[in-house]
Amino acid sequence: MRPELLGIHHVTAVTADAHANLFFYTQILGMRLIKKTVNQDDVSAYHLFYADTKGSPGSDLTFFDWSYSPPQRHGNNSISRTALRVGGPDSLRWWLERFDQFKVPHGPIQNRAGRATIDFHDGETQPLMLVDDGKWGDAFPWPGSPVPLEHQIRGLGPVTITIPTIRRTGRVLTEVLGMRPTIQYEDPENRDFNVQVYEIGAGGPGAELHVRIRPEVAMYRPGAGGVHHVAFRVNDVESHQLWARYLNELRVPNSGVVNRFYFRSIYFREPEGILFELATDGPGFAADEDASQLGTTLALPPFLEPRRAEIEANLRPL
Secondary structure, eight states, X not given: OOOOOOSEEEEEXXXXXXXXXHHIIIIISOOEEEEEEEETTEEEEEEEEEESTTOOTTOEEEEXXXXXXXXXXXXXXXXXXXXXXESSHHHHHHHHHHHHHTTOOEEEEEEETTEEXXXXXXXXXXXXXXXXXXXXXXXXXXXXXXXXXXXXXXEEEEEEEEESOSHHHHHIIIIITOOEEEEEEEOTTOTTSEEEEEEOTTOSTTSEEEEEEOTTSOBOBOOBTSEEEEEEEEOSHHHHHHHHHHHHHTTOOOOOOEEOSSSEEEEEEXXXXXXXXXXXXXXXXXXXXXXXXXXXXXOOOTTTGGGHHHHHHTSOOO
């Protein structure tokens, strides 16, 4: 039995400059640092989570701080753009002025799949996009943000991957993950090619995967400013266990269930090598911190707490 995925859960990218990253995402984009912790597989590195005021599933953009990482090279077989949702055309116009004020590289307002969008980059040239979500879903703005409540980022929007051919990946998206192909639109970077939209669950701007088919593009090289993986939402632990059994029945190589404390995860690669994760909505980021204090101190899950002194000694102060 295959439970339904609910949408995008989080996107995890790579930074080589945690200080600049923290400034950009909290002071320019106005997102809340919802969790300051470490990469559980590499405790020498911060893992920073930016989200709405509650750390709602589907609002997290997270970063591994690997200071030794060279700059990424954008290209094929990669997660190539992450969208962030805002609540209307007035907000997009407001953001154009803010990007100009802070000298953030950006494009004009343009249409993608029937929605108004703005392409932009962070300081490490990670491709990002604002999308007018028509006030889809709930919003939980952060009162401490430098961005006015009505213009704040409401959560993650569509995630775009770039691959050379759709045949194998398309089968995994539809037959394994239960996504549904819907519309196509012209690739703004090369109008000779189309982008295929896949709906997740009930669909909507926070529940779409956009697939660019670009056989002529060189291979992506991982590094700072690149994306490590995308996670899709699973409702609860019971559904997650069903997913684990289902993937094993299909003989899809995977990590098995990994307890990340704030959520449970299963990792696997689609046929072109892009890392996918299935993550539970709970228990959430308030599992070990008061909701009003999220992100203010170094949070460690219980299985790392005995190593706190060692871990803190090896981290640069933020």
